Amino acid sequence: MSESTPSVLFVCVHNAGRSQMAAAFLSHLAGDTVEVRSAGSAPADTLNPAVVEAMAEVGIDISARTPKALTVEAVRASDVVITMGCGDTCPVFPGKRYLDWKLDDPAGQGVEAVRPIRDEIGRRIRGLLGELGVHVV
Template sequence: MPEPKPSVLFVCIHNAGRSQMAAAFLTHLSEGRVEVRSAGSAPAVAVNPAAVEAMAEVGVDLSTETPKVLTAEAVQASDVVITMGCGDTCPVFPGKTYLDWKLDDPAGQGVDAVRPIRDEIQRRVHGLLENLGIQPRF
């Protein structure tokens, strides 16, 4: 019987920038070896266009993603919950690993300001994969 996949939930306020980029990188780099979710405590209407553009520059497509609302069920179903500026709005359940990634908010920023945020998220996702014992795609 195969081992269950680790499950990671990325949470930020609007689920339109940081958490979307992190989820897309983890999905891309893990090649399906991690169950990936993202959500926001107050989801936006659409993903930040500058985040979509910045991710396209590195070959990751965010154009079909939509912000999702954070639910207790999503947290409960995840092994690792990574927050990015959502404060105390994320429910806490015993037995989960919680990490807080302090990152600049790309909301209202142009693509030039989003690129360094994207690059830092990619670096952290590589580290997360190492901690999960999964070799990244590249």
């Protein structure tokens, strides 16, 4: 990890659900103490509406976000890369910390199915903040 602000990249296939929720939670909880990115190996056109609704329920508005394509530069610029079902499409560089979070895919699911995924991501983000030494209130 860099000695300045740690940077975290969340990657899933469509960058329309899991990685967007994780990035939003981390930004919401850590503010500017962590640099946050998210991307998809095959990005969708828009965010999953059930994901937007589920995040709004916990006070986090992601309605203006858009899926982004995974780039080598984004991986290279990140200290921690967290994959969420993107398989082997994520480039691997020495010196980076890689985590693979096995999470259900919210694609095609209603908000009832998205809530437990959202809550699990929130728990993992809080744990990650502890590992990064970032303290939130």
